[in-house]
Amino acid sequence: MNEMLAKIKEEAAKKIAESCTTEALDEIKVSVLGKKGELTQILKGMKDLSPEERPKVGQLVNEVRAQIEEKINEKRENLRRELLTAKMARETIDVTLPGTRMIRGHKHPNQIALEDLERVFIGMGYEVIDGPEVEYDRMNFKLLNIPENHPAKDEQDTFYIARGETTEQDIVLRTQTSSVQARVMLAAGKLKETSKGFPERELPIKLISPGRVFRSDEVDATHSPSFHQVEGLVIGKNVTMADLKGTLDQFATNFFGPKTKTKLRPHHFPFTEPSAEVDVTCFKCGGKGCGVCKGSGWIEILGCGMVHPHVLEMCGIDPEVYSGFAFGIGLERVALLKYEISDMRLMYENDIRFLEQF
Numbered sequence: 001m002n003e004m005l006a007k008i009k010e011e012a013a014k015k016i017a018e019s020c021t022t023e024a025l026d027e028i029k030v031s032v033l034g035k036k037g038e039l040t041q042i043l044k045g046m047k048d049l050s051p052e053e054r055p056k057v058g059q060l061v062n063e064v065r066a067q068i069e070e071k072i073n074e075k076r077e078n079l080r081r082e083l084l085t086a087k088m089a090r091e092t093i094d095v096t097l098p099g100t101r102m103i104r105g106h107k108h109p110n111q112i113a114l115e116d117l118e119r120v121f122i123g124m125g126y127e128v129i130d131g132p133e134v135e136y137d138r139m140n141f142k143l144l145n146i147p148e149n150h151p152a153k154d155e156q157d158t159f160y161i162a163r164g165e166t167t168e169q170d171i172v173l174r175t176q177t178s179s180v181q182a183r184v185m186l187a188a189g190k191l192k193e194t195s196k197g198f199p200e201r202e203l204p205i206k207l208i209s210p211g212r213v214f215r216s217d218e219v220d221a222t223h224s225p226s227f228h229q230v231e232g233l234v235i236g237k238n239v240t241m242a243d244l245k246g247t248l249d250q251f252a253t254n255f256f257g258p259k260t261k262t263k264l265r266p267h268h269f270p271f272t273e274p275s276a277e278v279d280v281t282c283f284k285c286g287g288k289g290c291g292v293c294k295g296s297g298w299i300e301i302l303g304c305g306m307v308h309p310h311v312l313e314m315c316g317i318d319p320e321v322y323s324g325f326a327f328g329i330g331l332e333r334v335a336l337l338k339y340e341i342s343d344m345r346l347m348y349e350n351d352i353r354f355l356e357q358f
């Protein structure tokens, strides 16, 4: 009997040592200690033993059972630890490795220029407002002294969207942000109700309005059927051309650099009188003449003038009491100049290699 027990114990120990999964251990447990297991068979055979021997053999069987159980548990624990160690080795993270780089977007040069420009005008107390891109003929032309059949309509190669009952009700893609001037003046003057839902306001007015404009132009290095302008409008009492000049000087020195000078050249716009085009000294050569300014030392950047009394009147503002100035800046134009970009088409291609440079 002792020998049998010793053999069972020895064989079990060998199998336990050899097993490498917990399932194998479970099997050993069943085959040795289970209901039909080897040890259980011995317990069952005890009825054939003499009453003196029974307790001794019983005790012996229990001891062997406890020893085998302990071995199984020990092995189970070892296996668990081995598995864990292997898993940890597999899942090692090297925290010193560089991470995956996020690709960062870039501001478009037009947007950078616009934010710069807005910063300058906000600093001078201007408000920034938005106007509609789809506009009535009345706002885009009529109220700006460009009546039916005026040649300026042809010059601006207008996109017509819909015919109205009258010409001034025709709907166009705005050809200039100057349309916002008409809306704002209507909304502030005596003709508020005709401002077509534009938010009512009071005089004086001091604002810029950046936005997209549209002209039926062929695409080339300096033209695009859609580009951006920034309109400026100031209406108040005793606003003079000197205020306009001072404002533009401030803008030019802040935007292009402290040594920049401005020059007003007489010009004609239907909605301003007098009107001027404004040149700034070339920020590259300082006025000596170079490639950027095509040798002249000056660069044209905007149109401006004193708001025409007839325009004020048409918008319900008394020209005897109020005066004002307006200006219109081509955003692409100043951005191309400032960042020395030679071809406007680059602005619209959204090539990341181009955009990354700003």
Ligand code: DAH
Pocket (backbone or CB within 6 Å): 175, 176, 177, 178, 231, 232, 269, 272, 302, 303, 304, 305, 325, 326, 327, 328, 329
């Ligand atoms: N709207 C004009 C254009 O598109 C630019 C302009 C000129 C705007 C003079 C103005 C201005 O406000 O006073 O060519």
